[in-house]
Amino acid sequence: MRPIRRTAPALVAASVLVLAACGDDEGGSSGGGGEAADYPTDDINLYVPYAAGGPTDLAARTIASCMEEEFGQTVIVENREGASGSIGMQAMLAEDPDGYTLSIIAVPATATNPLQDEVGYTNEDYIPIAAVTEIPSVLAVGADSEFADAEAFFAEAEENPGSLNVGVPGTTTSQAMELQRMAEEYDTELTLVPFTGNAEMTTALLGGNVDAVFINSSQDVLTQIEAGDFVPLAVSTPEAVDYIDAPPLAEVGFPELTNSVSVFGLAAPAETPDDVVSTLEDTVSTCLGNPETVEQLGEQYVPDEFIGTDAFQDRIAEIVEVYGPIIEN
Amino acid sequence: MGIADGLGEGFSVALDPTNILYVFIGVLIGTVIGVLPGLGPTATIALLLPLTYELEPVTSVILLAGIYYGSMYGGTITSVLLQLPGEAASVVTTFDGYQMAKQGRAGPALGIAAVGSFIGGTLAVVGLILLAPPLADLAVEFGAQEYVALTAFGILLVTYLGTKHPVKALCMAALGLFLATIGQDAITGTGRFTFDQVELFDGLDFVAVAMGLFGVGEILYNLEKTEKAEQIKSRIKNIWPTRKDFRDSSGAIARGSVLGFFLGVLPGGGGVISSLASYGMEKRRAKDPSRFGKGAIEGVAGPETANNASSTSAFVPLLTLGIPPNVVLALIYGALLINGVQVGPQLIDTNPEIFWGVIASMFIGNLMLLALNIPLVGVFVQLLRVRAGILAAFALLITMVGVFSVNNDVFDMWVVLVFGVLGWLMKKTGFEPGPLVLAFVLGAILETNFRRAMLTSDGQFDTFFTRPLSGTIFGLMALVIVYSTVMGIRRQRSGRPPALYADQLDAAAPHETVPGSESEGTAGVAATDGGNRDGPPPAGGGSTRAEP
Numbered sequence: 096m097r098p099i100r101r102t103a104p105a106l107v108a109a110s111v112l113v114l115a116a117c118g119d120d121e122g123g124s125s126g127g128g129g130e131a132a133d134y135p136t137d138d139i140n141l142y143v144p145y146a147a148g149g150p151t152d153l154a155a156r157t158i159a160s161c162m163e164e165e166f167g168q169t170v171i172v173e174n175r176e177g178a179s180g181s182i183g184m185q186a187m188l189a190e191d192p193d194g195y196t197l198s199i200i201a202v203p204a205t206a207t208n209p210l211q212d213e214v215g216y217t218n219e220d221y222i223p224i225a226a227v228t229e230i231p232s233v234l235a236v237g238a239d240s241e242f243a244d245a246e247a248f249f250a251e252a253e254e255n256p257g258s259l260n261v262g263v264p265g266t267t268t269s270q271a272m273e274l275q276r277m278a279e280e281y282d283t284e285l286t287l288v289p290f291t292g293n294a295e296m297t298t299a300l301l302g303g304n305v306d307a308v309f310i311n312s313s314q315d316v317l318t319q320i321e322a323g324d325f326v327p328l329a330v331s332t333p334e335a336v337d338y339i340d341a342p343p344l345a346e347v348g349f350p351e352l353t354n355s356v357s358v359f360g361l362a363a364p365a366e367t368p369d370d371v372v373s374t375l376e377d378t379v380s381t382c383l384g385n386p387e388t389v390e391q392l393g394e395q396y397v398p399d400e401f402i403g404t405d406a407f408q409d410r411i412a413e414i415v416e417v418y419g420p421i422i423e424n
Numbered sequence: 425m426g427i428a429d430g431l432g433e434g435f436s437v438a439l440d441p442t443n444i445l446y447v448f449i450g451v452l453i454g455t456v457i458g459v460l461p462g463l464g465p466t467a468t469i470a471l472l473l474p475l476t477y478e479l480e481p482v483t484s485v486i487l488l489a490g491i492y493y494g495s496m497y498g499g500t501i502t503s504v505l506l507q508l509p510g511e512a513a514s515v516v517t518t519f520d521g522y523q524m525a526k527q528g529r530a531g532p533a534l535g536i537a538a539v540g541s542f543i544g545g546t547l548a549v550v551g552l553i554l555l556a557p558p559l560a561d562l563a564v565e566f567g568a569q570e571y572v573a574l575t576a577f578g579i580l581l582v583t584y585l586g587t588k589h590p591v592k593a594l595c596m597a598a599l600g601l602f603l604a605t606i607g608q609d610a611i612t613g614t615g616r617f618t619f620d621q622v623e624l625f626d627g628l629d630f631v632a633v634a635m636g637l638f639g640v641g642e643i644l645y646n647l648e649k650t651e652k653a654e655q656i657k658s659r660i661k662n663i664w665p666t667r668k669d670f671r672d673s674s675g676a677i678a679r680g681s682v683l684g685f686f687l688g689v690l691p692g693g694g695g696v697i698s699s700l701a702s703y704g705m706e707k708r709r710a711k712d713p714s715r716f717g718k719g720a721i722e723g724v725a726g727p728e729t730a731n732n733a734s735s736t737s738a739f740v741p742l743l744t745l746g747i748p749p750n751v752v753l754a755l756i757y758g759a760l761l762i763n764g765v766q767v768g769p770q771l772i773d774t775n776p777e778i779f780w781g782v783i784a785s786m787f788i789g790n791l792m793l794l795a796l797n798i799p800l801v802g803v804f805v806q807l808l809r810v811r812a813g814i815l816a817a818f819a820l821l822i823t824m825v826g827v828f829s830v831n832n833d834v835f836d837m838w839v840v841l842v843f844g845v846l847g848w849l850m851k852k853t854g855f856e857p858g859p860l861v862l863a864f865v866l867g868a869i870l871e872t873n874f875r876r877a878m879l880t881s882d883g884q885f886d887t888f889f890t891r892p893l894s895g896t897i898f899g900l901m902a903l904v905i906v907y908s909t910v911m912g913i914r915r916q917r918s919g920r921p922p923a924l925y926a927d928q929l930d931a932a933a934p935h936e937t938v939p940g941s942e943s944e945g946t947a948g949v950a951a952t953d954g955g956n957r958d959g960p961p962p963a964g965g966g967s968t969r970a971e972p
Contacts, residue, residue, distance in 0.1 A: 148764030175832060178625035179608075182833075185622065212615060215622055260880045266613040288879050289611050291872075294766030294774070302769075304567035305880070315774075 134194055134371050138169045141361075142198040144183020144205075146176045150313050154227045154359040155199045157391045161382035179267065180204055181214035188216055192364035194371035197224070200362040202407075203269040203354065203414045210415065210422045211267060218415060219365060224372055225379035226360040226402035228392050232270050232331040233312040233339055234261075237300050238324050240307075245328040245347040248307065249283055256284035262296040262308040263287050269355040270309040272418050273331065273344075279421075281349055300325065311357055312339060314393060331355035338395040354417055360407055376403050427553055434780030438788055443486055446479070447785045450487040451793050454494020459502055459804045463642065463815070464512060465495040466858075469755045470638040471819055473631050473762070474826030481763040482778045486785040488756050493545055493735045493786070497793045500537040500728055501804055504530055513731040516699040520716060520723030527719050531663040536721055537728040538797040539665070540677045544729035545790040547681040548688070548736035549783055552743075556772065556779070560744040563769035568876035569888050573897035574747055575870040578691030580901055582750075582862050584908055593859040596850070600863030601870075603628055610872040611879070623835040630758050632827050632839035633864060637857035638751075639823050640840060641847020643816045663798055665721070673725035676706050680729030688734030689741060691749045698734035699727035736786060743771055743779055747869065751858045754865045762830060 141159050145151040152174065159170040175183035183198055184205065190196035200223060208214045234245070242248040252259050263271040266289045278284040288305055290296045293315055296308045301324060310316055312330070319325040320339065327341035333353040335343055344352045361379060363372060380401050382388050389397050402410070437443060453472075457463045469488050476484030499514030504521035517537065524533040566574075579601075583593040606617045607627025618624040665673075680702040687698040706726040707716045716723050741749045746768035748754035760767050765775060772779045827836045847857050881887035889895045 146764045173832070177831065177833075178622045181622050181625065182831075211613070212625075213620055214625075257882075266611060286879055288876050289872075290876075291610065292766060294768060294770055298564060298768055298770055299567070302564045302567060 134374055135166050135168045137195055138171055139166070139194070140190070140196045141170055141172050142183045142187050142196070143172060143174045144176060144180035144186075144198060145174070145201065147174045150228070150230065150311070150357075151199050151201050151359050154392060157388055158227050158361065158379065158382055161385055161388045162378055165378050165381060178214065179208055179265075181208055181212075181216070184208075184221065185215045187362075188220055188364055190364070192366035192368075194363060194367050194375065197361055197363050197375070199227075200360055202358045202360070202411055203272075203418065204267070204357075205362075206411045206414045207267060207269075207272075207418050207422060210419055218411060221362045222365050222367060222372060222404065223407035223411060224361040224363055224375045224404055226358045226398055226407055227379065227383070228359045228396040229398045229402070230311050230313055230357045230359070230396055231336060231339075232273075232309055232355040232357075233316065233320075233327050233341065234307055234309045234329045234331075234344070235300070235316070235320065235325040235327045236307045237303060238326060239303075240326060242307075242328065243326075245342060245344075248328055249348060252283050252285055257286045259285050259306045260288050261285045262290050262299050262305040262310070264292060264296065264311065265289050267422075269357065269414075269418075270311075270331075272421050273352050273355040274309060275421055276352060276417075277349060280351065283349075309355070317395075336395070354414060358402070358407070358410065360402070372404060427557075430557075430776065430780040431553070431784060433776055434782075434784030437482055437777050437781030438486070438784035442480075443483055443781065443785060444788065446483050446487045447490050447789045448792055450490020451494035451497075451789045451796065454491040454496075455498035455793065455796060455804060456807055457491070458495035458498020458500075458514070459807050460810070460815070463646075463819070465492050466751050466755065467638045467642040467819075468495070469752060470631075470634045471823050471826065473635065473755060473759055474828075474830045475822075476759045477762050477830055479763075481760055481765045481775070482781040484759045484763060485756055485778060485782050486789075488759055489739070489782055489786065490789045492752050492756075493732055493789065494793060496545075496728075496732045496735050497538060497541050497797050498804065500541070500724075501534060501797075501801055502808065504533045504537070504724070505805060506808075512696050513699050513735075514728075515696070516703045516727040517724055519703065520718070520720050523717065523719035524721065524724065529719065532665040532669050532721065533724050534801055535663045535665045535798060536669055536673050536725045538794055539670075540673065540680065540725040540729035541732040542790050542794045543677050544681045544684055544731075544733035545736055545793075546787065548685045548733040549786045549790070551685045551733075551737060552740055552786075553783060556740055556744050559740065560769045560772045563745050566745070566769065566893070567891070568873040568880065569891050569894040570897070571745075571747075571869060571873040572877055572888065573894040573901075574691075574745065575866040575873070577897050577901050578747060578749065578866050579859075579863050579870070580904060581691045582859050584904070588856075589854060590908075592855050596855050596857070596860040597863040600860040601867040603633070603860075604864050604867030604871065610868075611875045623833065627868070628839060628864075629831065629836050630754075630861075630865060631762065631830055632836040633843050634751075634755055634758065634861050635823055635827055636840040636843025637847035637850070637861060640820065640844025641851060641857060643819050644844060644848035645851045646812055647816055649812070663801065669721050672721050675709075676702070676722040676726035677729045679705060679709075680726040681733045684730030684733030685737040687730070688737035689749065691741070691747070696731075698730040702726040702730035739782070742767065743782075744769060746771070748862070748865060751861055754862055757865065 139162070141155055143152050143155045152172075155172050159172050163170050175186045177183075180201060184200075187196050187198035198221070200221070202223075205221075206218055209217045234248075236242050236248070242251065248259070261274060263274065265271065266287075271287055271289065274285055274287055288299075290299060293310060293313060296305075296310055297315070297319060299305045300308045307328070316325065317338065320327055327339050329341050329344045329347055330336055330339050331353065332343055333345055335341075335346075361375060363375070380403070383397055383401060438447065453468065454465065457465065457468045469491055472488070472491070476487065479487070496513060499509055500517050500521070502508045503514040503517040504525050507518045507522035509515045509518055521533045521537070524530060579597050583597050584590055604627070606624060608615055608618070608625050615625060683702050683705060684698040687701060703716075703723060703726060706720075706722045707713050710716065710720070710722065735752075738749050738753050741747050742753045742757055746757075748757040757767055760778075765771070765778065823840060824837055827840050828834065830836065850857055850860075877887055888898060
């Protein structure tokens with residue numbers, strides 16, 4: 096399969112070049128080789144592989160409206176949800192790699208999906224362009240929990256392995272895998288209870304039906320923390336963050352558990368010309384310097400330091416390395 | 425948020441020009457499809473579901489709810505004038521409503537039905553306002569065990585209530601549960617029955633399944649029928665009931681409101697059951713029960729009030745627990761999910777505009793229906809002249825375009841067609857799609873919660889019985905099973921049909937054939953098979969089984 100996969104897009108790219116050379120007036124095909132200085136000369140399609148209204152959708156629509164202004168071209172956002180994001184990825188890869196079809200990716204999920212199932216793409220089929228938002232996970236308990244801090248919580252977990260129920264957003268999410276590593280590498284065993292989405296987990300924690308949740312710290316969760324209904328015990332980032340008053344997991348005994356951070360960013364098919372990729376990278380960078388865009392995205396979620404193609408690529412490689420063995424088990 | 429604040433916000437949402445327009449479109453469509461036999465509220469809502477994708481979540485619920493309770497009004501018109509129930513819940517109205525029409529009192533029959541529906545609908549909205557917020561507060565405490573108990577109870581009731589053949593319904597519920605397992609396992613993420621097709625990773629799309637079974641299945645089934653819409657012979661005059669009519673029906677309307685409200689909340693309840701129960705109650709209470717079936721106005725007022733009240737109260741479990749109690753509400757649940765709204769105990773807090781907006785729109789919608797129905801009865805009846813073939817072609821076109829638009833996925837169109845053929849075959853063989861679809865929706869909730877309960881309790885089954893709430897619900901289920909088994913055996917001994925309510929149908933209609941006692945969604949098509957409506961009952965028609 097692999098050789099065929101690799102040649103097919105190349106053939107497509109070649110035929111595009113031929114068509115372009117023949118004076119084909121289709122705007123989308125003008126991006127061959129050195130002409131990328133003109134890019135973009137046509138509408139750009141941006142797929143969101145998740146449902147409308149979610150955090151990925153918000154990131155997509157916000158960055159799309161800024162790109163429209165920068166490029167002077169329409170950016171059409173289309174939700175192609177399903178199969179944990181694989182459907183949208185396939186939709187992007189089915190189009191020409193000319194920079195006119197892009198997709199939002201949600202790492203780690205985008206990188207771990209192909210490790211787990213035959214989902215119609217591999218991690219070599221796409222190239223990450225830039226991160227737009229970065230949402231850490233937070234381990235939180237309810238307001239009336241007996242655990243006041245991370246030490247107390249993990250002490251109980253070590254004493255009675257599996258006695259604490261922790262809600263996670265799904266089995267194959269970074270949150271679940273991080274807690275699995277906690278059991279395997281640090282002998283701290285929690286019982287994972289998979290839910291679908293933040294709303295369900297919030298209800299479960301408020302109703303006292305789980306002891307804690309390990310949850311994406313999106314706006315709704317921050318609101319619960321602010322209201323005092325959730326008490327944060329630890330965050331998943333390598334360093335502390337200023338908007339959640341809790342230490343990183345790395346500082347409470349789990350130095351390696353720093354990967355459960357969702358990064359939403361832009362990606363293109365792997366064969367997209369380099370100059371197109373760097374044009375897009377620069378544009379995202381410009382947009383993330385735009386105060387209005389940053390406010391819409393949520394200031395706390397915009398990475399302090401810009402994550403471009405190379406840094407994003409490294410992040411994906413690291414995730415594949417860390418989670419690969421867990422998934423294969 | 426208090427009730428006053430909530431209603432304030434609700435009306436500010438509902439009075440938004442867009443929403444006023446959609447509540448009007450909703451009740452108008454509802455009335456129209458209520459009049460047209462064959463297209464019931466379920467089929468219509470299933471067909472229109474994808475179109476709501478483009479609307480705000482609150483607007484889509486306002487529209488779909490309008491269709492639902494609007495159809496309860498519309499169904500009355502043909503029941504009374506032609507003895508042809510436009511949708512299933514109006515079957516009961518044919519008993520006395522048509523008799524009244526024959527006596528030249530069609531006007532008051534329609535008038536009292538509209539007034540009763542208005543009162544029932546409005547009172548049920550008030551009940552919804554009072555009951556839902558405290559219930560939602562309570563529901564936050566519900567854990568996986570309680571959801572298991574509630575969904576299992578729901579599936580049980582759906583297979584018993586409002587179905588002609590519990591065994592067939594049980595088969596369909598089992599098939600629905602099986603179909604719900606297709607896709608990625610919610611707990612371990614393993615693919616099940618996906619055959620490595622990425623399209624199946626998330627399971628079958630509920631919208632596509634429902635549209636196929638109800639929409640396309642219904643269309644195909646109706647195409648086989650040769651319907652002749654009769655011309656209305658007499659003019660309808662004096663639509664406003666007399667003072668005596670009001671006096672006679674006031675009790676029936678009051679009782680129908682309360683009864684309809686509580687039956688609507690029950691899983692598997694809803695229109696048909698509540699109108700039947702109300703008819704039974706009125707007949708039992710009457711000083712002279714023999715008047716029933718010969719044009720007793722209470723026999724029109726009570727059931728029409730009850731079915732409208734139940735169509736409103738059915739929103740209680742959906743908006744507070746995230747559990748749809750009947751198929752129509754399952755479709756509305758689907759509409760909310762398409763729009764990315766999480767339905768559950770948090771809904772009233774996180775999306776107050778949906779909860780209160782829909783409630784406020786129901787007040788407005790009921791007023792509109794009252795205004796629409798009384799003067800425009802004659803116009804609506806003319807709709808029966810529309811040829812079924814034309815309607816079917818349009819409906820099918822909307823279906824296919826619609827389902828594609830939800831996910832932009834051709835695969836879903838095939839799902840619709842396959843389930844359309846399946847739905848048609850099921851209807852022909854007497855299997856109802858209702859239990860299948862509801863079990864399909866509830867099955868996913870049931871399974872994930874069952875497994876969550878097992879995870880948190882270390883695999884101890886007694887967790888279901890030791891928690892007070894889930895224990896109580898399971899106790900109730902045991903009672904229902906024991907009761908219905910005992911009754912079933914006793915009935916079998918006396919040679920009567922085993923289904924709950926079937927006996928009531930028999931008792932309720934000694935003089936007329938009962939054209940169809942199907943649950944929501946099968947939409948009274950059975951009523952159209954008999955050609956000779958005034959004559960003796962067509963052989964084999966209706967729910968009455970052949971006596972041994």
